[in-house]
Amino acid sequence: MDKFTTLTGVAAPMPLINVDTDMIIPKQFLKTIKRSGLGINLFDEMRYDDDGNEIPDFVLNKPQYRDAEILVAGDNFGCGSSREHAPWAIKDFGIRCVIAPSFADIFYNNCFKNGILPIALPQKAVDVLMKDAEKGANARMTVDLEAQTVTTSDGESFAFEIDSFKKHCLIEGLDDIGLTMEKASAIDAFESKAAMERPWV
Amino acid sequence: MSPKTLYDKIWDAHVAHEAEDGTCLLYIDRHLVHEVTSPQAFEGLRMTGRTVRAPDKTIAVPDHNVPTTLDRAKGIENPESKIQVEALDKNAADFGIHYYPVSDVRQGIVHIVGPEQGWTLPGMTVVCGDSHTATHGAFGALAHGIGTSEVEHVLATQTLIQRKGKNMKVEITGKLRPGVTAKDITLSVIGKTGTAGGTGYVIEYCGEAIRDLSMEGRMTVCNMAIEGGARAGLIAPDEKTFEYCKGRPHAPKGAQWEAAMAWWKTLYSDDDAHWDKVVTIKGEDIAPVVTWGTSPEDVLPITATVPDPSDFTGGKVDAAKRSLDYMGLTPGTPLSEIEIDTVFIGSCTNGRIEDLRAAAAILKGKKIKDGLRAMVVPGSGLVRAQAEEEGLADIFKEAGFEWRLAGCSMCLAMNPDQLSPGERCAATSNRNFEGRQGRGGRTHLLSPAMAAAAAITGHLTDVREMM
Numbered sequence A: 001m002d003k004f005t006t007l008t009g010v011a012a013p014m015p016l017i018n019v020d021t022d023m024i025i026p027k028q029f030l031k032t033i034k035r036s037g038l039g040i041n042l043f044d045e046m047r048y049d050d051d052g053n054e055i056p057d058f059v060l061n062k063p064q065y066r067d068a069e070i071l072v073a074g075d076n077f078g079c080g081s082s083r084e085h086a087p088w089a090i091k092d093f094g095i096r097c098v099i100a101p102s103f104a105d106i107f108y109n110n111c112f113k114n115g116i117l118p119i120a121l122p123q124k125a126v127d128v129l130m131k132d133a134e135k136g137a138n139a140r141m142t143v144d145l146e147a148q149t150v151t152t153s154d155g156e157s158f159a160f161e162i163d164s165f166k167k168h169c170l171i172e173g174l175d176d177i178g179l180t181m182e183k184a185s186a187i188d189a190f191e192s193k194a195a196m197e198r199p200w201v
Numbered sequence B: 001m002s003p004k005t006l007y008d009k010i011w012d013a014h015v016a017h018e019a020e021d022g023t024c025l026l027y028i029d030r031h032l033v034h035e036v037t038s039p040q041a042f043e044g045l046r047m048t049g050r051t052v053r054a055p056d057k058t059i060a061v062p063d064h065n066v067p068t069t070l071d072r073a074k075g076i077e078n079p080e081s082k083i084q085v086e087a088l089d090k091n092a093a094d095f096g097i098h099y100y101p102v103s104d105v106r107q108g109i110v111h112i113v114g115p116e117q118g119w120t121l122p123g124m125t126v127v128c129g130d131s132h133t134a135t136h137g138a139f140g141a142l143a144h145g146i147g148t149s150e151v152e153h154v155l156a157t158q159t160l161i162q163r164k165g166k167n168m169k170v171e172i173t174g175k176l177r178p179g180v181t182a183k184d185i186t187l188s189v190i191g192k193t194g195t196a197g198g199t200g201y202v203i204e205y206c207g208e209a210i211r212d213l214s215m216e217g218r219m220t221v222c223n224m225a226i227e228g229g230a231r232a233g234l235i236a237p238d239e240k241t242f243e244y245c246k247g248r249p250h251a252p253k254g255a256q257w258e259a260a261m262a263w264w265k266t267l268y269s270d271d272d273a274h275w276d277k278v279v280t281i282k283g284e285d286i287a288p289v290v291t292w293g294t295s296p297e298d299v300l301p302i303t304a305t306v307p308d309p310s311d312f313t314g315g316k317v318d319a320a321k322r323s324l325d326y327m328g329l330t331p332g333t334p335l336s337e338i339e340i341d342t343v344f345i346g347s348c349t350n351g352r353i354e355d356l357r358a359a360a361a362i363l364k365g366k367k368i369k370d371g372l373r374a375m376v377v378p379g380s381g382l383v384r385a386q387a388e389e390e391g392l393a394d395i396f397k398e399a400g401f402e403w404r405l406a407g408c409s410m411c412l413a414m415n416p417d418q419l420s421p422g423e424r425c426a427a428t429s430n431r432n433f434e435g436r437q438g439r440g441g442r443t444h445l446l447s448p449a450m451a452a453a454a455a456i457t458g459h460l461t462d463v464r465e466m467m
């Protein structure tokens, strides 16, 4: 998995609440058996018209946000389906960090498996970051995972919380499965015990 | 011993390893797999030379992409859908997991097949690369939706990396009024708590109105726990649960059944257990409801009118504006005057036998409105067979409904069953998101009985007027 340490980049503002995974990547793009190549269809139904032309008003189609690496959004980002195609599409587009007041559980977890940092901050902080993002390409935000801070282009800084294990895995780019397999003896022991206690499982 | 909730009890029985920081490896008893969220996971196993750790606990069934038309034996037309289903055929065979292919009468929506075959049992941990895995919580099983990386993790290690969530109790007291169903309960709860209200929690539904529900109804309630943001929904098992499980193909038998029952009967929340959040709703206050917007929290009694964005505050003002624009609705319009083009009865929320019975009871001897498109998609081949045996299929067909084969169908429109732009649908499924049932399609969520009533009149209708 790609490591995440610090990131300084353009942030795209998306002041919508309840951005669901159907919006992030509509179902017609779930038919792939690969993880790559979904960035072009990120936010497809908001980004393109019926003929496949870009809708100029959509934030990621605006020249100043085409290379955005951070997304600032409203409450309950990533709600709905468990599709990991959502973080795959976000990552493939080039976004490595999403900031919102809250995230849906499964989406939040899925981000970490793909080297994306989701940051939950109080609404007031997100409002400040949203304003900063609205300034366009010259306003570059800095996310420092080690220090757990987000800093606006004006130098205003917000501290964020993150699970220490998730932080560690992201900074080191660790593979969860490899880590868990190191605990195989604990799983073996659990399995033997469970086979005695609940043999019907 | 300190008092525990049901969630605490199941959690404690499944922790295989706990790190100092509280990160746990939760052992998984049942892993359900479907074709959309698994190909990359199996591919990952192949690339790393890993195997499926517990193939006997892994069950796969294709459902999202499969055609539901009667001629589906001729194969899947869409080449990408075909590749996904064929990939599952191959992965199931290569890795030796239980499989119900499209040609098997037991095939259906994964969350309907699991309980039907007795794979889902009380006290288990159940996961699936699908958010509506919450459905299985109806059995008192801790059931999570997971992403594809986690699917791969569970395939390889039979565990999931988790931190414990918080406990939330949702109590529905007293009796429901006539015409009010499990779907109305679950939508009303979301209407009250919001789609993010359950974030970080596992919800246990309890109270007399929940106890009174059948297993089918309980599955409907838990199915939509995820729409309220919760990690999982749970209902404590009782005699109804045991009765449902007994004799299912993969349920324990004989002495094992007795041993299982002894444990299952301990699966309830202790009286003085701690709850981080409690929501109480009176059963008698719940009305038949429909959604008006593009989030499941946009729900109101059928007797209400389309709200005005200015009725809301914060980010919801803009969200409501956007929803109404997308849905083509004007504030103040009575919900019961909204005309529909299509009716969809099915999905893992409402595709079980009881749902079909409820819809058929309203439709019996009636015809659907001229020009309306209406379809019933049973949740599994066995539900379909049972409905045919009970004469429900004939009622649907005589009323003018299409009688389909099992699958997810128009719940998410990955197969050819889709809405066209602007087409308005009364649907028994679980999501009314923009584009969910087809680009530009407009979805109103409701119960099967309400869907049947709408099919007859051609507009959203209070089913109580037909009872």
Ligand code: SF4
Binding pocket: B063, B064, B109, B110, B111, B130, B132, B347, B348, B349, B407, B408, B411, B412, B429, B430
């Ligand atoms: S019926 Fe709908 S919600 Fe249920 S599993 Fe299928 S697509 Fe998902």
